[in-house]
Amino acid sequence: MDFGLSEEQRLLQDTLRNFAGQECPLPRLRELFEAGQGHDPELWKGLVEIGVGGLALPEAHGGSGLEVLDLALVAEVLGEAALPVPFLGHALAGLAIAWGGSEAQQAEWLPKLATGDVTATVALLEGSSAWQPEEWALAPGASLRGEKRYVPDAARADLLVVGTQGGGFALVETGDPGVSWTAEEGLDRTRGIAHLHLDGAKAEALPGAGAAARVRDAALAILAADAFGAAWRLLRMTIEYAGTREQFGTPLAQFQGVKHQIANAATSLEPARGLWWYAAHAVDQLPDRAPHASAHAKAHLTDRAIGAARDAVELHGGIGYTWESDVQIWFKRVLFDRTFLGGPEVHRERAAQISGW
Amino acid sequence: MDLRYGEKYEAFRAEVRAFLEGWPLQGDEAKLPEQEQQALFRRRGIERGFVYRHVPVEYGGSGGEPDVILDQILQEEYAGSGAPGNLLTQGAAMLAPTLLEMGTEAQKQRFVPKALTGEEIWCQGYSEPGAGSDLASLSSRAELVGDEWVIHGHKIWTSGAEKSDWMFGLFRTEPDAAKHAGISYLLIDMKSPGIDVRPLREMTGGALFNEVFFDGVRTPAENVVGQRGQGWQVSRATLKHERNMIGNPNQTRHMFEELVALARKGDGNAGPGLSDPHVRQRLAELEGYLLSQEYTAKRILSATARGELEDVMLPMMMMKLHGTNLRRGLSDAGFDWIGADGLRELLDEEQVPYAAGTPGAWTARMMSAIAIAIAGGASNIQRNIIGERGLGLPRDLRAPKG
Numbered sequence: 001m002d003f004g005l006s007e008e009q010r011l012l013q014d015t016l017r018n019f020a021g022q023e024c025p026l027p028r029l030r031e032l033f034e035a036g037q038g039h040d041p042e043l044w045k046g047l048v049e050i051g052v053g054g055l056a057l058p059e060a061h062g063g064s065g066l067e068v069l070d071l072a073l074v075a076e077v078l079g080e081a082a083l084p085v086p087f088l089g090h091a092l093a094g095l096a097i098a099w100g101g102s103e104a105q106q107a108e109w110l111p112k113l114a115t116g117d118v119t120a121t122v123a124l125l126e127g128s129s130a131w132q133p134e135e136w137a138l139a140p141g142a143s144l145r146g147e148k149r150y151v152p153d154a155a156r157a158d159l160l161v162v163g164t165q166g167g168g169f170a171l172v173e174t175g176d177p178g179v180s181w182t183a184e185e186g187l188d189r190t191r192g193i194a195h196l197h198l199d200g201a202k203a204e205a206l207p208g209a210g211a212a213a214r215v216r217d218a219a220l221a222i223l224a225a226d227a228f229g230a231a232w233r234l235l236r237m238t239i240e241y242a243g244t245r246e247q248f249g250t251p252l253a254q255f256q257g258v259k260h261q262i263a264n265a266a267t268s269l270e271p272a273r274g275l276w277w278y279a280a281h282a283v284d285q286l287p288d289r290a291p292h293a294s295a296h297a298k299a300h301l302t303d304r305a306i307g308a309a310r311d312a313v314e315l316h317g318g319i320g321y322t323w324e325s326d327v328q329i330w331f332k333r334v335l336f337d338r339t340f341l342g343g344p345e346v347h348r349e350r351a352a353q354i355s356g357w
Numbered sequence: 358m359d360l361r362y363g364e365k366y367e368a369f370r371a372e373v374r375a376f377l378e379g380w381p382l383q384g385d386e387a388k389l390p391e392q393e394q395q396a397l398f399r400r401r402g403i404e405r406g407f408v409y410r411h412v413p414v415e416y417g418g419s420g421g422e423p424d425v426i427l428d429q430i431l432q433e434e435y436a437g438s439g440a441p442g443n444l445l446t447q448g449a450a451m452l453a454p455t456l457l458e459m460g461t462e463a464q465k466q467r468f469v470p471k472a473l474t475g476e477e478i479w480c481q482g483y484s485e486p487g488a489g490s491d492l493a494s495l496s497s498r499a500e501l502v503g504d505e506w507v508i509h510g511h512k513i514w515t516s517g518a519e520k521s522d523w524m525f526g527l528f529r530t531e532p533d534a535a536k537h538a539g540i541s542y543l544l545i546d547m548k549s550p551g552i553d554v555r556p557l558r559e560m561t562g563g564a565l566f567n568e569v570f571f572d573g574v575r576t577p578a579e580n581v582v583g584q585r586g587q588g589w590q591v592s593r594a595t596l597k598h599e600r601n602m603i604g605n606p607n608q609t610r611h612m613f614e615e616l617v618a619l620a621r622k623g624d625g626n627a628g629p630g631l632s633d634p635h636v637r638q639r640l641a642e643l644e645g646y647l648l649s650q651e652y653t654a655k656r657i658l659s660a661t662a663r664g665e666l667e668d669v670m671l672p673m674m675m676m677k678l679h680g681t682n683l684r685r686g687l688s689d690a691g692f693d694w695i696g697a698d699g700l701r702e703l704l705d706e707e708q709v710p711y712a713a714g715t716p717g718a719w720t721a722r723m724m725s726a727i728a729i730a731i732a733g734g735a736s737n738i739q740r741n742i743i744g745e746r747g748l749g750l751p752r753d754l755r756a757p758k759g
């Protein structure tokens with residue numbers, strides 16, 4: 001029994017942390033945040049070189065053959081760094097093709113996803129909700145007509161995996177004349193979102209059944225991990241700030257009111273780490289457990305993370321509430337993780353149903 | 358990551374399960390008094406290597422090789438079966454490991470076996486009226502006169518003192534030394550002349566703790582654990598075991614299952630059949646905290662097995678606070694859902710602890726959740742530890758070093 005990370009997994013995280021620290025220091029992140037595009041092609045290129053593009057894709061198709069847990073570990077670091085890269089959509093689209101695609105579809109697309117020659121994303125939501133496979137209403141067929149909302153990292157994607165009625169997936173190339181976008185101004189400026197219009201776009205269904213539910217579970221675990229990383233980053237920033245900012249002649253952190261608030265936030269967050277570890281692991285290895293575990297991970301982690309994030313803003317005082325302060329970058333990153341694909345209440349109710357309550 | 362225990366461990370689990378089928382006892386053995394049945398079963402467990410597994414045979418254990426995964430499997434199986442396994446008394450769970458770590462050979466042989474079987478009951482004499490969280494300011498004193506310690510002073514909140522045979526306690530033995538350096542850890546026979554135990558009534562109506570007065574009480578010089586003046590370090594070892602006991606998820610899992618059953622029944626305030634959305638949300642949120650506790654225990658277990666404890670220092674510091682917060686959440690929900698039955702006072706001491714599944718159990722738990730948030734280091738003290746030792750925040754304004 002080993003509920004912990006392997007040497008390789010730690011190494012992967014260290015590599016990514018170094019990369020983020022070197023390639024996207026705060027001033028650069030701030031520039032990207034101000035630009036509001038949610039995407040930096042150079043950063044993404046660098047990540048793909050590290051292998052992030054095909055991390056959990058089969059080795060036979062150019063991937064590294066790792067697992068959803070490894071994707072979640074990447075997400076934790078990306079959340080910590082608030083890295084503006086199209087990781088979420090790309091990773092999920094890759095899983096959709098690997099789990100639901102035909103041999104030919106896999107052979108055509110996966111190697112390109114792994115090398116980053118093609119960037120992909122998933123188009124799931126149809127309104128402000130309807131993100132679950134069983135809620136999709138878009139009629140399947142050789143061409144697709146309809147709308148998808150809040151598509152992550154859409155502006156730079158070459159390939160779309162679109163959710164269709166009955167929990168199906170279809171592949172659509174963004175170069176198709178039937179595809180158009182309205183970019184939305186995203187709250188989280190480190191990850192873009194767009195409104196997708198499909199007007200007779202050429203589509204190719206993925207034959208595999210059941211892939212959509214699995215992709216959803218993977219998405220929930222990955223969002224939980226991202227929120228966890230972002231919230232810990234906020235706590236660390238707060239610990240540093242409270243250690244240097246003086247009021248009443250002493251650092252804030254020496255006041256118990258402050259110290260205890262930080263200790264409480266950390267204690268609500270850190271013990272929950274195993275929730276996303278387990279959920280991600282379950283998607284790969286314990287399929288029966290994955291829906292329940294990932295629902296809990298998403299609900300609990302994003303709830304605890306937003307609590308920690310609120311404390312972080314508050315403990316930075318007035319400066320923390322300014323546009324100028326960096327805490328807003330991570331606060332909004334957590335808000336994205338919490339809101340995208342359903343908030344805590346929705347997932348708690350799902351978990352309750354899965355438990356047979 | 359691999360959550361399977363593996364063949365060797367599953368084989369062990371199967372043996373343990375087969376053994377646990379021997380409880381409850383059958384035939385003539387079932388006619389023995391409850392206490393004797395438990396003792397008999399536990400003795401068999403020790404022989405098989407399934408009780409006090411890694412305690413050496415000469416001190417009353419099974420003498421198994423250290424292996425935290427085997428210990429874990431035993432815990433899981435005993436928790437599920439209701440069979441009597443390791444006692445969770447202060448003697449077995451706190452004193453015995455402390456002596457095994459720091460006691461003399463004679464102390465181990467004399468005290469550990471009987472603490473493990475519960476033949477000798479122990480109480481913990483740390484707190485004093487003027488020394489609770491600031492335990493190192495205790496003033497009960499012991500003086501070495503010839504080959505005996507002579508003790509004067511006053512302990513308080515001593516759980517179970519009225520039925521204890523022995524006390525492990527902290528006493529000031531070097532009056533001139535600095536606060537933390539002048540304390541010794543002594544073992545005292547509770548039948549010694551000069552000891553006066555007076556019950557303190559709790560808010561539940563029960564009297565599970567006491568005041569203990571010492572007036573010239575004598576205990577042999579060799580009943581000091583560790584070196585004289587090092588009692589503070591020895592007591593840290595004991596407290597570690599106390600906190601682990603409080604932060605252990607087995608009991609909260611059990612309480613959670615009961616809470617689900619209560620909500621399903623819904624004859625109080627919960628609404629029948631788990632139909633009320635508030636009830637469902639509240640339960641699911643509590644389950645998030647429960648899973649956090651369980652996975653953290655697994656993380657700690659795995660890191661222990663790998664010998665990489667530094668990886669989990671921070672979550673280990675958090676276990677008591679997290680666990681007591683969770684117990685409060687669970688027991689508050691239970692108390693709310695029993696409805697108007699919560700109006701009844703719990704004055705029937707015979708019934709403490711109240712049987713699981715009864716409304717009284719939830720009332721008692723709601724109150725005892727506060728008790729465990731105080732005992733073994735109050736929540737604010739845990740927050741200080743997490744903040745200062747775990748997160749590197751500066752020490753309190755006026756708290757002296759120690």
Ligand SMILES: Cc1cc2nc3c(=O)[nH]c(=O)nc-3n(C[C@H](O)[C@H](O)[C@H](O)COP(=O)(O)OP(=O)(O)OC[C@H]3O[C@@H](n4cnc5c(N)ncnc54)[C@H](O)[C@@H]3O)c2cc1C
Nearest residue numbers: 481482483484489490514515516728731732733735737738
């Ligand atoms: C059910 C129960 C059983 C017990 N059993 C035993 C036993 O068997 N043996 C034994 O020796 N003791 C026992 N105790 C005593 C227990 O260890 C003490 O009550 C505990 O350590 C707190 O000390 P105190 O009561 O003096 O509270 P105080 O130290 O007076 O603290 C009161 C409050 O102030 C807060 N506080 C104190 N210092 C600080 C600080 N520096 N910063 C912030 N907040 C602070 C605390 O969190 C607490 O909430 C038991 C207590 C209970 C409730």
